[in-house]
Amino acid sequence: MGGKRTFGSIRRLPSKRYQARYAAPNGAQITAPHTFAAKIDAEAWLTDQRRTIDAKLWNPNTVTKVERLTFGDYATGWLANRQVAGRPIKARTREHYQQILTNHLLPCFGATQLAAIAPKDVRLWYSATLTDKPVMRSHAYSLLRSILAGAVNDEYIESNPARITGAGTKARSRTAKTATPAEIETLTAKMPDRLQLAVVCASWLAMRLGETLELRRGDVDLDAGVVRIRRAVVRVDGHLTVDTPKSSAGVRDVAIPPHLLDRFVEHLVIHTAVGDDALLFTSTADPTRYLQPKTLYKDFYRVRAEVGLPDLRWHDLRHSGATLAAATGATLRELMARLGHSTPAAALRYQHASQERDKHLAAGLSKIAEGN
DSSP states (O other): OEEEOSSSEEEEOTTSOEEEEEEOTTSOEEEOSSOBSSHHHHHHHHHHHHHHHHTTOOOGGGSOHHHHOBHHHHHHHHHHTOEETTEEOOHHHHHHHHHHIIIIIHHHHTTSBGGGOOHHHHHHHHHHSSTTOHHHHHHHHHHHHHHHHHHHHTTSSSSOSOOOTTTTOOOOSSOOOOOOHHHHHHHHHHSOGGGHHHHHHHHTTOOOHHHHHTOBGGGEETTTTEEEEOOEEEEETTEEEEEOOSSGGGOEEEEOOGGGHHHHHHHHHHTOOSSTTOBSSBOSSOTTSBOOHHHHHHHHHHHHHHTTOTTOOHHHHHHHHHHHHHHTTOOHHHHHHHHTOSSHHHHHHHHHHHHHHHHHHHHHHHHHHHHO
16 A cells, blocks of 8 residues: 655555655656665655755765666666576567567656556556557566566566556467368368478478478488478568577477378479478579568468468468377377477367367267167
8 A cells, every 4th residue: 555645655565565755856756775664664764865855965866776777777688688498588589579668668668767667557558558459468568577577586676566467368369270181182282382392291290380491301301201390480670590499399300191201202302402401492583592481371372262261371280280180199298299389288279179079079979879
């Protein structure tokens, strides 16, 4: 609870300690560099600040670094040093965070003293931010919460003011579509010859687009019957660049379904240059350059409309392959390994999808029994 005074204000934090702040002569909101165990101590600190101002001795240069530290200054340093599991975050992730920070966080909180951000400030920001883009809104809130959590760990603030229940999660507004094996085969057949294997990789091998575009001759081991996924391409600053897969679990060997081995052989013979570094899917203008996603999508969008699947996205092919793998009875651990997932949550979706299909099959069996 906050206590209003003629000069400054005091509020009790969830930790039961007290935080004091006041408006400086230059208009800045100054928060005490530390919290207080007793309210009377916070009041004494405010009294000292008031005396300094009344005596015209207040000087912004004497305000401590902690008191002056703004959200913008802290957030910039936080992002520059951000790591996950002891490793720097991916370049694409850093770019995504920077865009959110620049466009949605700094305009509101950039000049605000870190310690002056209150839960009500976060709620007001959230209520007016990206209301028409719920997924990006959840990303923005999650980033704000993470930055402020870092400030708590660094002991710049007592508690995290970003505490809106459920704001960092967003239910998927679109249910992923699943193509049947027959639909996948039709899609594959109608794609240009040089791109047919890309559909195979996306669906039957459940590979991500970036993993597919970076696939090279040396990554396909026909003797072992596997594709070795070690790299992926991502778009950073408008350019495709090579990186490791999305997570450490993304480094994996994916077994090729035996009925598709001949398609890999054919593609390597007809559409792939010599040498282990030769890309499997390339620009038509230059075989040493990556196939651009927009080029792939142009053909894919045309074909999906022709086969009556106008809403099918490229990523839905991976979803389809994952669902088919789950339908074979694959365990959660096996699905995680094949899909390159580091946590069970995503792989569980496909097991659930398989279970729903099993219920449908069971209902069909009952209908057969009823007919006898």
